Amino acid sequence: MEYTLLGSSNLRVSVIAFGAWQIGDTSFWGKSDEEEVKNVIDYAIDIGINLFDTAEMYGSGDSETQLGKIISKEKRSKVVIATKVSPQNCRKEQLIQSCEKSLKRLNTDYIDLYQIHWPPKDIPFEEVILTMKKLQEQGKIRYIGISNFGIHNMQKWFEGGGEAVSNQIGYNLLFRSPEYEIIPFCRENNIGVLVYMPLMQGLLAGCWSSVEEIPLLRRRTRHFSKNRPGTRHGEEGCERLTIETVQAIHALSQHLEIPMATLSLSWLKWQKGVSSIIVGCRSKVQLESNIGALLKPLDPEVFSLLNEITYPLKRYMGKNADMWENEKNARIC
Numbered sequence: 001m002e003y004t005l006l007g008s009s010n011l012r013v014s015v016i017a018f019g020a021w022q023i024g025d026t027s028f029w030g031k032s033d034e035e036e037v038k039n040v041i042d043y044a045i046d047i048g049i050n051l052f053d054t055a056e057m058y059g060s061g062d063s064e065t066q067l068g069k070i071i072s073k074e075k076r077s078k079v080v081i082a083t084k085v086s087p088q089n090c091r092k093e094q095l096i097q098s099c100e101k102s103l104k105r106l107n108t109d110y111i112d113l114y115q116i117h118w119p120p121k122d123i124p125f126e127e128v129i130l131t132m133k134k135l136q137e138q139g140k141i142r143y144i145g146i147s148n149f150g151i152h153n154m155q156k157w158f159e160g161g162g163e164a165v166s167n168q169i170g171y172n173l174l175f176r177s178p179e180y181e182i183i184p185f186c187r188e189n190n191i192g193v194l195v196y197m198p199l200m201q202g203l204l205a206g207c208w209s210s211v212e213e214i215p216l217l218r219r220r221t222r223h224f225s226k227n228r229p230g231t232r233h234g235e236e237g238c239e240r241l242t243i244e245t246v247q248a249i250h251a252l253s254q255h256l257e258i259p260m261a262t263l264s265l266s267w268l269k270w271q272k273g274v275s276s277i278i279v280g281c282r283s284k285v286q287l288e289s290n291i292g293a294l295l296k297p298l299d300p301e302v303f304s305l306l307n308e309i310t311y312p313l314k315r316y317m318g319k320n321a322d323m324w325e326n327e328k329n330a331r332i333c
């Protein structure tokens with residue numbers, strides 16, 4: 001396994017991380033096989049994956065509970081646990097309570113990385129910053145992270161005296177908006193970038209070849225038409241371009257004889273500024289294919305080709321780094 005130091009912290013994290021949203025949120029992901037989940041997490045730890053990402057929001061705490069059950073006291077020191085507080089729980093008292101509840105569910109005395117899941121809207125950043133620092137002084141959290149912060153909010157956070165060793169953002173071959181501003185800002189300021197949705201929830205693993213096949217909850221992003229149930233962006237979307245791009249990546253992966261998931265993660269792995277890629281997976285087979293991205297460097301020609309194939313989509317999506325909202329209502333700003 002390869003490791004990197006996360007931003008300015010001393011956290012040594014694996015470059016592939018384990019996304020635990022899948023293991024507790026049945027309303028989004030459907031039911032997981034408990035035995036299989038335990039096996040895949042044990043296997044992940046055995047092969048050196050040490051960063052585990054969850055949130056109080058995932059399955060209303062069930063993801064944290066499951067993780068807490070599986071990561072035993074003996075294994076605790078081997079792993080880096082990253083969880084998140086929801087933006088609506090960022091007032092002082094609620095934030096303290098949220099942290100206590102997460103600690104309990106995770107069955108641990110400390111959280112390695114405590115992240116603000118989305119920028120809180122009506123709460124002064126200064127209040128959030130002071131509370132996070134208090135939790136840190138008390139030893140309940142080791143490092144502070146942010147998630148879904150655009151450059152305006154990052155500037156506001158740092159100007160308010162905030163610290164953050166990482167920013168967690170959605171980034172993949174079909175969604176390259178963070179390349180315009182967020183990643184350059186993070187690189188300049190030594191903020192680690194943790195990537196979520198690296199496989200576009202399965203679309204970049206070759207799971208489906210038409211929009212109709214994609215599970216309803218996984219087709220709500222700006223790629224899809226406003227007429228798809230559950231979307232809120234009100235945009236036309238770019239379904240044809242999305243599917244054509246997926247087909248072109250698929251064809252390249254077949255030509256290279258590299259699984260599409262491996263190729264998609266490899267491309268991310270070689271992006272400058274990316275610290276760790278958080279992938280959700282529920283089976284050993286998927287995990288093995290995903291860590292294949294680390295086996296050998298991506299050929300620079302293939303890297304360029306992937307950039308070219310995905311450029312029209314990058315241009316269409318523009319700078320708005322909120323995958324689900326139009327520019328006017330974007331929460332990542």
Ligand SMILES: NC(=O)c1ccc[n+]([C@@H]2O[C@H](COP(=O)([O-])OP(=O)(O)OC[C@H]3O[C@@H](n4cnc5c(N)ncnc54)[C@H](OP(=O)(O)O)[C@@H]3O)[C@@H](O)[C@H]2O)c1
Pocket residue numbers: 018019020021022029053054117147148168169195196197198199200201202203205207261278279280281282285286287289290
């Ligand atoms: N900060 C945030 O706002 C935020 C938002 C979203 C996610 N996250 C975090 O990021 C993690 C990853 O994001 P994500 O789960 O949304 O998206 P993802 O990692 O792009 O997709 C995960 C899904 O892709 C499929 N998959 C994974 N590996 C595969 C393989 N090798 N072959 C075929 N299919 C494969 C699986 O679908 P099936 O289970 O259907 O097989 C899996 O559940 C989450 O677990 C969570 O920790 C954070």
